[in-house]
Amino acid sequence: MIRSIQILILFFSLGVRAQDSIPVKVMYDRFEIQPGKTILFQDDSIRIDVVKFYLTNVVVGGSELSSGLLFDLEKDQNYLLIPISQIDEIQFTLGVDSLTNSNGISGGILDPIHGMYWSWQSGYINFKLEGIHFENGIAEEFNFHIGGFLNGYNCERRIQLQGSSNVSRLELDLYQMLQTLSTDQLKKIMSPGKRAMDLADILADSFFLR
Amino acid sequence: MRLIAIFFGLIFLLVGFRNNQSIELIFPSSWPEPIYNDDNYPLNEQKVELGRALFFDPQLSSDNTISCASCHSPYNAFTHVDHQLSHGINDRIGTRNSPAIFNLAWQKDLMWDGAIHHVDAQALAPINHPDEMGSSINEIVQKLNKDVRYKKAFKSIYSDDLITGERVLKLLGQFMISLVSCDSKYDRVMSGKDKFDEQEKRGYELFCKNCSECHKEPLFSDYSFRNNGLEPDPQLKDIGRMKITQNRMDSLKFKVPSLRNIEFTFPYMHDGRYKKLTEVIDHYDRKIHFSNTLDPILEKGIHFTTNEKVDLVAFLLTLTDKNFMFAPEHGYPKDFFDQK
Structure with a gap:
């Protein structure tokens, strides 16, 4: 009996690979964004309240990770568990792929209890950014809910980044994304469509390994 | 080791029994x-x-x-x-x-x-x-x-x-x-277990000639999105399918509903504007509202005589499936909620 238990322990221990983790941070130009904190934006300021997004189908060192990440600025820590300590290259999808969306509801980080599934129409919200833009003494809310996978407006974006020997974190820099606040009248994008597609393109170019 | 094998075997059997209660949808063989x-x-x-x-x-x-x-x-x-x-x-x-x-x-x-x-x-x-x-x-x-x-x-x-x-x-x-829902008089007629009376028969012929392209048998809908000529409600401002696709060509289009059980599903249309079947038929006869996305089938309306309207309604009533509506397995699960 004891020998059987020893064999089982050995079996399970062989299945576990050494793991490391890489933190994921959200930045505005080189400054880390904190929830509810105001940051200087051009001549005015911005308060970021919500940043949530999915990183899925993550491939590191040629192998796909068993789970992705639902980044949430409210959480103390956001990190990806990776099987190796050094990242030469990382690939991931910003959002939820269309096949998963087509299959309806999923569990774990994709459970709709996390508030990342649209209710008035089908599909996961790939990326959420909410806050307040203080401009010329006027406070205006902004809400960007980027998603959609049907009717020619598929907002999932596949991202590939090259690393180096001293990679310590994965960053999303919202600098370009937030510049749209000063140029666009529209500060609420909460439907799939062309505007959401354009913002998804901006976000896809905003990830960096540092 | 033998004990472990028996243990895992028991788990497998229990899981097997638990998943062994799969059911299949039952519907006529003529259905898609x-x-x-x-x-x-x-x-x-x-x-x-x-x-x-x-x-x-x-x-x-x-x-x-x-x-x-x-x-x-x-x-x-x-x-x-x-x-x-x-x-x-x-x-x-x-x-x-x-x-x-x-x-x-x-x-x-x-x-x-x-x-x-x-x-x-x-x-x-x-x-x-x-x-x-x-x-x-x-x-x-x-x-x-x-x-x-x-x-x-x-x-x-x-x-x-x-x-x-x-x-x-x-x-x-x-x-x-x-x-x-597949056990209406219509279904029994189609499977040879019942017969339409003369009025229902005339109504069925009218249906096949005038309505069946959108309300396609046997489901009584092709489940497409169409503008059926309803004048937009200025209060509701409902643009229908266009809200989802953002395509102007989908403006004022709504899904074609099934006519099955129509006797019991009043009021009718996406905004429930008609209470009676005769009002619905009157709509197609003489109330079609013209707009860019109106379904081409309805450009000239669908016209019926008074007698034809009565015959058509008689047929539509054969789509009622009371066995479906009153099936105990579809009703309030009293036993579950009565549990302490």
């Missing part, structure tokens, strides 16, 4: 195959039963007053009668007439505007809508995790008693997919 693919989540008797309990449970609304069945009553083929527009918590009024729920397994896109692409996501819409159930799946999961009846039921189906959003929504989906 369902679109719904249950390979990932096969229909299961216990899951359908638990889905029914959730469907009838007012805990799904924020103030515990409105269940899915409030607007989708089995005795009206799972829709809401008397009210043009469905109403939710605190007597708030929505913007659309609640659609009847049956034969969803043959429908690609759900809701009047096709907003929902999968039955498992369907319930989120009324759950979150402030004028319907005004709740959230997160709030519901928290409530149900404190309810011993559900904890016990989940434990008997899954390997644990954890109640998650995914499980709740999929259970509701299982119940809704299980609702198949």
Whole structure:
């Protein structure tokens, strides 16, 4: 009996690979964004309240990770568990792929209890950014809910980044994304469509390994 | 080692028995195959039963007053009668007439505007809508995790008693997919077990000539999106399918509803503007509103004599399926809710 238990322990221990983790941070130009904190934006300021997004189908060192990440600025820590300590290259999808969306509801980080599934129409919200833009003494809310996978407006974006020997974190820099606040009248994008597609393109170019 | 093998063998047998209660949809052999693919989540008797309990449970609304069945009553083929527009918590009024729920397994896109692409996501819409159930799946999961009846039921189906959003929504989906209406007089006539009377026969011929292109047999809808010439309501400002696709060519288009059980699914149209079948027929006869996206079939209207209208209604009444509406397995699950 004891020998059987020893064999089982050995079996399970062989299945576990050494793991490391890489933190994921959200930045505005080189400054880390904190929830509810105001940051200087051009001549005015911005308060970021919500940043949530999915990183899925993550491939590191040629192998796909068993789970992705639902980044949430409210959480103390956001990190990806990776099987190796050094990242030469990382690939991931910003959002939820269309096949998963087509299959309806999923569990774990994709459970709709996390508030990342649209209710008035089908599909996961790939990326959420909410806050307040203080401009010329006027406070205006902004809400960007980027998603959609049907009717020619598929907002999932596949991202590939090259690393180096001293990679310590994965960053999303919202600098370009937030510049749209000063140029666009529209500060609420909460439907799939062309505007959401354009913002998804901006976000896809905003990830960096540092 | 032998003890471990017996232990795992027992687990396998228990899991096997638990999953051995899969069920299949029963429908006439002349029907097309369902679109719904249950390979990932096969229909299961216990899951359908638990889905029914959730469907009838007012805990799904924020103030515990409105269940899915409030607007989708089995005795009206799972829709809401008397009210043009469905109403939710605190007597708030929505913007659309609640659609009847049956034969969803043959429908690609759900809701009047096709907003929902999968039955498992369907319930989120009324759950979150402030004028319907005004709740959230997160709030519901928290409530149900404190309810011993559900904890016990989940434990008997899954390997644990954890109640998650995914499980709740999929259970509701299982119940809704299980609702198949295929036992009307029309169905019995088609299978040679009954006969139309002369008036119904004349009505069927009129139907085939004038209505069947959109209300295609045997489901009595092709489930396409069409502008059927309703004058837009200036208060509701409902653009229909265009809200989802953002394509101007979809403006004022709504899903063609099935005519099955139409006797019991009044009022009619997406905004419930017509209370009687004769009003609906009159609409196609002489009230078509012209717009850019009007379905070409309706450009000249569909005209009937007074006698023809009576015959057509007589046929439409043969689409009533009381065996479906009054089936005990579709009604309020008293035994579940009576549990201590």
